[in-house]
Amino acid sequence: MSTLEARHITFAYSKHDALAVDDVSFVLEQGKTLGIVGASGSGKSTLAQIVGGLLKPTQGQVFFDGRDLFAQSAKEKRLLRRSIQFIFQDPLGSMEARWKVGQIIREPLDIYESHMTTHERDALCCDMLERVGLDSQVISKRAYELSGGQCQRVAIARALVLNPRVLICDECTSALDVLVQAQILNLLHDIQDEVACSYVFIGHNIAAVANMSHDILVMHKGSVVEHGDRNSILMNAQHAATKDLLKAAGVQLTETKGIYDSIKQH
Amino acid sequence: MSTNTQKTRSRIRRGHRISWYIAVVFSAITVIVCLVSLVWTPYDPSAMDLPMRFALPSWSHPFGCDQFGRDILSRTMVAAQPACAVGFGAVSLGALAGSAIGVIATMGSRVMRAVLMRIIDGIMAFPGIMLALMLVLVMGRGLLSALIAVSVFVLPTFARISYQLSLDVNQSLAVRAAQSYGCSPVRIALCHVVPHIASALLVQLSAAIGTAMLLEAALSFLGLGIQPPLASWGTMLSESFTYVILHPHIAVAPGCALLGSVLGFNMLGDVISDVLTQRGNHAA
Numbered sequence: 001m002s003t004l005e006a007r008h009i010t011f012a013y014s015k016h017d018a019l020a021v022d023d024v025s026f027v028l029e030q031g032k033t034l035g036i037v038g039a040s041g042s043g044k045s046t047l048a049q050i051v052g053g054l055l056k057p058t059q060g061q062v063f064f065d066g067r068d069l070f071a072q073s074a075k076e077k078r079l080l081r082r083s084i085q086f087i088f089q090d091p092l093g094s095m096e097a098r099w100k101v102g103q104i105i106r107e108p109l110d111i112y113e114s115h116m117t118t119h120e121r122d123a124l125c126c127d128m129l130e131r132v133g134l135d136s137q138v139i140s141k142r143a144y145e146l147s148g149g150q151c152q153r154v155a156i157a158r159a160l161v162l163n164p165r166v167l168i169c170d171e172c173t174s175a176l177d178v179l180v181q182a183q184i185l186n187l188l189h190d191i192q193d194e195v196a197c198s199y200v201f202i203g204h205n206i207a208a209v210a211n212m213s214h215d216i217l218v219m220h221k222g223s224v225v226e227h228g229d230r231n232s233i234l235m236n237a238q239h240a241a242t243k244d245l246l247k248a249a250g251v252q253l254t255e256t257k258g259i260y261d262s263i264k265q266h
Numbered sequence: 267m268s269t270n271t272q273k274t275r276s277r278i279r280r281g282h283r284i285s286w287y288i289a290v291v292f293s294a295i296t297v298i299v300c301l302v303s304l305v306w307t308p309y310d311p312s313a314m315d316l317p318m319r320f321a322l323p324s325w326s327h328p329f330g331c332d333q334f335g336r337d338i339l340s341r342t343m344v345a346a347q348p349a350c351a352v353g354f355g356a357v358s359l360g361a362l363a364g365s366a367i368g369v370i371a372t373m374g375s376r377v378m379r380a381v382l383m384r385i386i387d388g389i390m391a392f393p394g395i396m397l398a399l400m401l402v403l404v405m406g407r408g409l410l411s412a413l414i415a416v417s418v419f420v421l422p423t424f425a426r427i428s429y430q431l432s433l434d435v436n437q438s439l440a441v442r443a444a445q446s447y448g449c450s451p452v453r454i455a456l457c458h459v460v461p462h463i464a465s466a467l468l469v470q471l472s473a474a475i476g477t478a479m480l481l482e483a484a485l486s487f488l489g490l491g492i493q494p495p496l497a498s499w500g501t502m503l504s505e506s507f508t509y510v511i512l513h514p515h516i517a518v519a520p521g522c523a524l525l526g527s528v529l530g531f532n533m534l535g536d537v538i539s540d541v542l543t544q545r546g547n548h549a550a
Binding site for chain 2: 052086088094096097112158159162
């Protein structure tokens with residue numbers, strides 16, 4: 001059953017600009033991961049923002065559970081968007097650096113779960129922190145006191161606190177070193193196994209994306225140049241852009257896979 | 267590090283410390299004098315004592331007496347009240363309204379943004395004093411008119427600053443993230459935008475208090491603000507204008523009080539800016 005479906009998405013930032021996203025379609029099924037890969041400026045993040053409901057496409061439709069995301073009223077759209085959460089590239093930048101971790105994770109609950117008591121919300125925040133591998137004492141620390149990896153875990157906890165059905169990971173490991181990158185990928189794998197949520201996993205490193213994805217969509221200058229299951233893309237790349245990405249990631253593919261496997265064994 | 271550089275830095279630090287002292291002392295004196303004058307003044311500020319006309323400063327009248335024999339110290343103290351009322355009241359009102367307009371403009375559609383900011387540009391196109399004069403002439407003389415005129419005078423500055431700062435904050439990833447987990451525009455404005463722009467507005471607020479006090483004095487000087495026999499530094503300066511050649515001492519106290527207050531609050535803006543920058547650097 002499809003959870004998220006994009007149909008002929010086209011987007012330009014202004015009338016005079018070239019198309020940032022040009023006629024992109026895909027289907028994401030429940031519990032599966034769609035990897036979107038491409039060089040910088042290929043339109044991956046713009047596409048992510050469109051399917052996440054943050055940007056309205058110039059043309060095309062986004063369906064979540066069969067409902068057109070952009071045909072809903074503002075209130076209904078907000079309720080639908082509760083099920084689609086983002087994890088961004090710059091973890092510290094994506095949160096208020098001076099806020100305490102508890103406040104950061106609790107904010108989505110303050111918006112959607114106003115009937116819950118403060119104590120219940122705090123308890124849920126602690127659960128989330130433990131789920132992403134952080135000590136619950138971190139709750140009273142300020143975001144700027146955390147390391148990059150810890151910050152990204154907090155961002156994941158914030159995204160998970162509303163039990164989303166789709167997580168859009170927009171280059172969520174790009175700013176992290178290879179070891180932390182592998183830990184985060186491992187964590188995301190575990191979460192998917194636990195709650196069967198779907199991921200849209202975006203990156204320019206095809207190695208990291210391949211580790212996560214069932215299907216891969218390769219973007220080049222706003223268009224989809226290849227789309228298929230992971231193995232067919234990795235083993236039988238057709239387009240020059242895909243070949244370039246594979247070539248660039250050649251070394252990293254082995255490194256990341258090695259580290260990822262060793263962490264998973266532990 | 268060379269000795270010369272160290273000396274220069276230490277001189278700059280000393281300079282900063284002096285301006286901090288001046289700012290804090292002068293603005294604190296203004297506020298304290300205003301509060302004290304509410305409950306106590308050496309003499310009744312409106313009581314005339316004709317034998318004491320133009321009396322020079324003495325132990326009984328430290329700043330002397332004016333053309334009606336009224337104690338200048340008492341009148342200078344009481345005149346701090348309209349200055350502070352306009353300084354704090356009008357600026358707070360103008361800052362609140364201006365900042366709200368600036369923040370709301372960034373939340374709205376392009377049309378709403380354009381309309382609001384063109385209105386602000388329109389108000390800004392008038393020279394400040396001309397705008398204040400026009401408003402006072404329309405609304406009538408008095409403290410309330412001066413207060414509203416000064417509010418309208420400071421409003422566009424705050425609207426412009428908050429608009430620009432809010433635009434920058436709205437572009438940040440933190441705000442995009444907040445939108446992604448469903449924050450409403452109002453919540454984004456209150457929880458994510460306002461805390462970021464508050465420090466810059468606070469600096470502007472302090473500087474605007476000095477400017478507002480000066481404007482109130484200017485309106486009163488021209489006879490459009492506080493009306494005699496009520497005391498205002500502007501009114502006192504205006505009244506002393508006729509006698510300033512023969513009796514210059516009657517202009518000294520209100521002039522110095524105005525100078526000290528404006529200087530103090532203007533420099534307080536710089537001090538707050540320094541403190542916030544240092545705190546920001548420390549946090550970074």
